Amino acid sequence: RYTGIEISNDTIIKTLKSLGFGITNDGDSFNVEIPSWRATKDVTIKADIIEEITRIYGYDNFDVHTAESPLYPVRISGVKNVEEQIKDMLVKRFSLHEVHSYVWPYYDEFKALGIEAEDNIRLVSAPMAIRRNIAPTQFCQVKLNTTFAPDFGIFEIGRIVDGLKEDGLCNEKKILAITLFSRTDSTEKLYLRLRDIVAVLADDIKHQSVGFEAAEPSHSWQHPRNLNSIICGGVKIGEMGLPYPSIAAKIDKKAAIVYAEIEVETFAEVESLGISYDEPSKYPEIEVDLTFRTDRFAPLAEAVKAAKSALVRKVSQTDVYADDNGKAITMRIVFADNTKTLTREEVTEVTDKIISELEAKGIALKV
Numbered sequence: 530r531y532t533g534i535e536i537s538n539d540t541i542i543k544t545l546k547s548l549g550f551g552i553t554n555d556g557d558s559f560n561v562e563i564p565s566w567r568a569t570k571d572v573t574i575k576a577d578i579i580e581e582i583t584r585i586y587g588y589d590n591f592d593v594h595t596a597e598s599p600l601y602p603v604r605i606s607g608v609k610n611v612e613e614q615i616k617d618m619l620v621k622r623f624s625l626h627e628v629h630s631y632v633w634p635y636y637d638e639f640k641a642l643g644i645e646a647e648d649n650i651r652l653v654s655a656p657m658a659i660r661r662n663i664a665p666t667q668f669c670q671v672k673l674n675t676t677f678a679p680d681f682g683i684f685e686i687g688r689i690v691d692g693l694k695e696d697g698l699c700n701e702k703k704i705l706a707i708t709l710f711s712r713t714d715s716t717e718k719l720y721l722r723l724r725d726i727v728a729v730l731a732d733d734i735k736h737q738s739v740g741f742e743a744a745e746p747s748h749s750w751q752h753p754r755n756l757n758s759i760i761c762g763g764v765k766i767g768e769m770g771l772p773y774p775s776i777a778a779k780i781d782k783k784a785a786i787v788y789a790e791i792e793v794e795t796f797a798e799v800e801s802l803g804i805s806y807d808e809p810s811k812y813p814e815i816e817v818d819l820t821f822r823t824d825r826f827a828p829l830a831e832a833v834k835a836a837k838s839a840l841v842r843k844v845s846q847t848d849v850y851a852d853d854n855g856k857a858i859t860m861r862i863v864f865a866d867n868t869k870t871l872t873r874e875e876v877t878e879v880t881d882k883i884i885s886e887l888e889a890k891g892i893a894l895k896v
Contacts, residue, residue: 616686628683634657636657642780649690661690664706706789716787717849720771727759734801741760742757749773765795766799767796815865820850825858840865846859
């Protein structure tokens with residue numbers, strides 16, 4: 530099996546005994562005693578004994594032929610497959626740069642940006658704590674590359690440790706971290722771009738939509754208000770937000786910076802709905818744009834869902850405004866029917882329900 534040649538048992542026994550080895554056998558099973566003058570030197574594993582036999586047998590006596598060994602197909606795990614798809618999409622479709630980092634906090638760089646290095650599990654042989662998040666490390670990497678280009682994005686799929694599990698072992702997780710940097714786009718526009726990147730990942734890989742829910746910061750480096758949980762398939766898969774204002778200012782006072790962290794294993798476990806196709810209507814669609822006084826799109830999407838109208842084909846955010854009265858978001862609703870041409874009255878009935886639902890929540894239509 531190791532050499533690809535057949536050597537008789539008698540030859541094996543004779544060879545090893547001549548070299549001072551003690552040997553007994555039961556059929557093709559051998560028990561070998563290594564001589565004391567060899568035991569602590571060059572004979573420590575089974576392969577060393579095989580080498581002794583073949584060396585005496587003579588390499589020139591080997592028949593030249595290909596060694597036979599069974600080959601089994603390599604099956605990529607579900608998590609690894611999702612990981613490879615994520616990397617391909619982020620590089621090819623969104624032109625992001627893959628980076629790599631150590632699992633330790635970058636203490637000097639953290640200090641320069643005013644990031645507190647959080648305590649965590651420590652190795653006995655190393656005084657440094659293992660990181661809990663990748664985003665703070667990426668803030669340091671962005672700082673080092675602000676002269677690279679006015680707009681760029683980086684990502685990494687790496688490991689973190691979030692305390693201990695019940696069995697006392699490290700609660701190790703694989704995290705996808707994405708950070709976008711821009712001197713030309715506003716924070717709102719960059720935030721929406723990152724939102725779209727996350728949505729495309731979920732749609733292409735799991736054929737599921739993503740939702741966002743307001744979250745409370747649990748780390749000092751997170752923005753106190755602009756933080757959202759990422760929901761896919763009814764499960765929280767990560768968070769998306771901004772760095773704390775003072776940290777962002779130390780990276781670049783004139784730039785916008787946004788980040789996202791997604792648990793790769795959790796995302797991989799989300800059910801894939803497969804690809805389904807809806808027959809396009811042969812009747813014309815009707816697009817309606819509604820602008821509301823709000824800084825969050827989620828309540829608008831929820832109001833459309835609450836209307837429970839079969840005529841709604843698509844809902845999207847098209848623009849964000851800001852004036853002296855605050856922020857406003859424009860939502861585009863696409864209506865269609867496969868059996869007839871819709872009337873303005875049918876569409877208005879649905880939009881009136883949506884407007885009433887939002888007004889009840891204190892979100893007014895911008896006039």
